[in-house]
Amino acid sequence: MYIFKNAFRNTVRNRGRTILTGIIILVIAFSSCVALSIRQAAQTAKEEALEGLSITAQISLDxxxxxxxxxxxxxxxxxxxxxxxxxxxxxxxSLSVEDMQKYAKADSVSDFYYTLTTSVNAVKIEAVQSSYSVNNMQSSSSSGSDSEKSSKASSDTSSAQTSTGNAPAPPQGDMQGGGGPMMGTQGDFTIIGYSADNAMTAFTEGTSKITDGQVFSQNSSEAECIISEELAEYNSLSVGDSIVISNPNDEDETYTLKITGIYSNSQSGVQQGGNMGFSTSSDPANQILMSYTALKAITDKSESVATTSTNDMGIEQSSALRANTEGTYVFEDAESYEKFEQQARALGLSEDYTVSSRDLSAYEQSLTPLETLSKIAGYFLIVILVIGAIILIVLNIFSVRERKYEIGVLMAMGMKKGKVALQFISEIMIVTLMAAIIGGAAGAASSVPVTNALLQNQITASQEASENMEQNFGRPMGDMPDMSSQSSEDAQANDSSANDKSASDSGSESQAQQPPQMQKTNYISEINEAVNLKVVAQLLGICVLLAAAGSAVAVTAIMRYEPLQILSSRD
Amino acid sequence: MAVIKLENVYFGYEKDKDVLSDINYEFDEGKIYAIVGRSGAGKTTLLSLLSGLASPTRGNIYFQDEDISKVNKYDYRSKMVGVVFQNFNLINNLTAAENIALSMDIAGSKEPSTAKKEKAYRLLESVNIPREESDRRVLKLSGGQQQRVAIARALSHDPQVILADEPTGNLDEQTQEEILQILKRLAEDGKCVIVVTHSPEVAKRADEIYRL
Incomplete structure (x- = not known):
């Protein structure tokens, strides 16, 4: 006990040495606390975002x-x-629905739904023109500025569009899904058929809502549909009215759909990704939603009346509606998603297909600045610890040399070497703990603003790099293959979901207002809390290790000292 | 019975170069012994052997008939002998009383700290250090006062043997006399006091003189 009392007394009385050592440890503790906090914040944000993330995946053709x-x-x-x-x-x-359902039997899958997407024109109604699409269309056609004219122009232009090269958005699955390559004419409207209510993620997530009437019956093969408020207003349509759609490949082939509901979409405007071009059918306002069964009946009928012809390249083309089926597998967590591919392979999924998740990609992208900062913090921590340890060791070497006489006297008085060493260790530990508490408290208080400031710098740097790339390319950078893997409804829902899960997002600018390639990543830009018990424990561990490194020098010297030599050299 | 006995003791700092050879001394309780000799004769070395800071290269030293080479050196120094070093060797950042209390702690005293402090004050008073001086850091005390504190510290664990290396060196005559009176009183109290000295005055006060 007297050893600790003596150590404390020495710490208090040797103020100069204590303050010098204390300041060094305080700086180390402060820096370490901030660095550890950044790492912890990154980890927490990652876990929280992942925890709340509803992970979906698609099987795509490689x-x-x-x-x-x-x-x-x-x-x-x-x-x-x-x-x-x-x-x-x-x-x-292309994968059939039956194939997709087979892989949905994997243990890791918690839910499975699928959609059928096709592109059509309409008789007597016109597609809604968003400002972007109007501008885009105007620039690609010589039509006048009158909106009606531009609408007509776009209709004419889109009617003439063929997607043999860069595929327009709907149906998206031509890039990865089960529909095969789209080689036909692109219509003004996109019709999406849903296999189940939960497949309508925009409605389940709340970004879309029925404002009049109701959603079509899922199991009915009746040609019922719901349309957007914009489309209804644009064409003075209401619940109970019928619309006539036509096959863009054969305008004489028409189908009548009954409107059972009108819905609002909080993310109105263009939300499609992955298209180098843009068509009115990409606009969610021009999406007509119906049940899978009903749409399947239409596409089957179209198939049965289709004629075939051979194009310039010698490839046979059918006049049937181009339909694309896409399956979405839902997982409880990332771990289940990780298991899925192996399980699907076991169920017979060929190596020609890949399993990918856009949710996870978006999630990983949103964490990039925080993870970069976390890595930098890790390197910074190592540097601080190495430098700190060296300074403490040097300081202790001088301290032990300076107190050599005292050590000799204590040994001459009969104090065992171990006890002398323990006293020195205690002195270092006392200073370390006091400095660690003060430095840790200061670090904890400033870790959140410091982390947020650094994070903001990282995000700015990332955005500047992205802008520079865009300038270099002369257009926004797109991520073609991944972006086209989901239906627009899914994309909307997943993006909004990712936003909700993030601690806070920088993306105040509505993505919906941007053309496809300009969608920005929603980086995690703010953390609310950084220091927890784990950080405190790590900080204490670091300080104890530093103190141990410093003590090791003292202990080694003490164990080598002999009192007679020390006292004789003084005499 | 001799408290300390040296039997055919040899010691050298270098191989084949003995500083002390064939020393056979006996020290009894209640006496003052003076060890005298020219500079380099080995007086302080002898005191180091007696205090357990060094071990003889040959021969034996017995403390109350027990060979001290078989005794834990730290226990021997902290409990069995009290040493007054030539340079006092006090812990400078402690007060006089704390130096003495620390010595008691090292000796393994289980008394409460207040009792130890009270005992320290009493010991310091016995060597003419008043209470108000006892709570001052030793660096702020005079040479004579530091020497008295060193003597008080040597007595803190009530050892049978007091070893003092030049206890009056660098002290004025009056202080010298006071220190010698203290040592004499210790011998009268039954302690064995062994003093290494150059001073003929100190040697004259000794009951026995060993010349190296």
Whole structure:
């Protein structure tokens, strides 16, 4: 006991040494606390975002593998044959609903739904023109500025669009889904058929809401649909009215849909991603929603009355409505998602398909600045600890040398070396703990504003880098393959979901107001709390380790000292 | 019976170069012994052997008939002998009373700290250090006062043997006399006082003189 009392007394009385050591440890503790807080904040934000994230995934055709396979085949055949073979291969490789349902039986899947998407024109009603689409269309056509004219122009233009190259948004699955390559005419409207209510994620998430009437019956094959408020107002449509849609490949082929409801979409405007071009059908206002069963009945009928022709490239084309089926697998957590691919492979999923999750990609993207900051904080912590440890060791070397005589006297009085060493360790620990408490408290108080300020810098740097890239390219950077993997409804719902889960988002600018390629990542830009018990424990651990490093020098010296030598050299 | 006995003791700092050779001394209780000799004769070395700070290269030292090479050196120094060093060797950042209390702690005293402090005051008063001086840091005391504190510290654990290295060196005559009176009184109280000295005055006051 007297050892600790003596240590405390020495700490208090040797103010100069104590203050110097204390300041060094205080700085280390403060810096370490901030660095640890940043790391902890990143970890917490990651866990919280992941915890609340509803993870969905799609099975997509591995186009690069298919291309490679196509190229291999082309070595042994001429160019036109290889293109035909590739198109045929893509069509044959599409997953059927039955296949998708088979993989949905995997243990990791908590829910499964699917959608059928097709593109149509309409008789007597016009597609809504958003400002962006109008501008876009105007720039690509010589129509006048009158909105009606531009609407007509767009209709004419879109009617003439063929998607043999860069595919327009709906149906999106042509890039990855089960519909095969879209080689047909693009319509002004997108019709999405849902397999179940929970597939209508925009409605389940609340970004879309019925304002009049009700949603169509899911199991009915009746041609019922719901349309957006904008489309209803634009064409003076109301619940109970009927609309006539036509096949863009064959305008004489028409179908009548009955409007059972009108819905509002809080994310109105353009929300499609992944298209280098843009069409009115990409606008959510021009989306007509119905049940999968009803839409399937239409596409099946279209198939039965279709005629076939051969295009310039020698590829056979059908006049049937181009439909794309896309399955969405829902998982409870990231772990289940990780297991899914293996389980799907076990259930027979070919290596020609890949499993991907846009939710996880968006989630990982949103964490980038925080994770970068966390890495920097980690390196900073290591540097601080190494420098801190060196300073403390040097300081202790001088301290022990300075107090050599005192050590000799204590030993000459009969104090054992171990006890002398314990006294020195206690002195270092007392100073360390006091400085760690003060430095830790100061670090805890300033960690949130410091982290947020640093995080803001990281985000600004990321955004500047992105802007520079855009300037270099002369257009916004797009992420083509991933962006096209989901229906617009899913994209909206998932984005809003990711926003909710983040601690706080910087994306105050509505994405819906931006053209497709300009969608910004919603970075986590603010943390609300950083220091928890884990950080405190880590901080204490670090300080104890530093003190131990300093003490080790003292202990080593004390164990080597002999009192007679010390006292003789003084005499 | 001799409290301390040296039997054929040899010591050298270097191999084959003995500073002390074939020393056979006996020290009894209740006497003052003076160890005298020219500079470099080994007086302080002898005191180091007696205090357990060094061990003989050959021969034995017995404390109350027990070979001290078989006794824990730290226990021997803290409990069995009291040493008054030539340079006092006090802990400078402690007060006079704290130096003495620390010595008691090292000796393993289980008394409460207030009792130890009270005992320290009494010991300091016995060597003519008043209470008001006892709570001052030793660095602020005069040489004579520091020497008295060193003597009080040597007595703190009530040892049978007091070893003093030049206890009157660098002190004025009056203080010298006071220190010698204290040592004499200790011998009268039954302690064995062994003094290493150059001073003929100190040697004259000794009951026995060993010349190196």
């Amino acid at each position: 186009r690069s593998a298919m291309m490679k396979q196509g190229q291999d085949n082309s070595n042994s055949s001429d160019s036109s044959d290889s293109k035909k073979d590739f198109a045929k291969m893509m069509n044959e490789s």
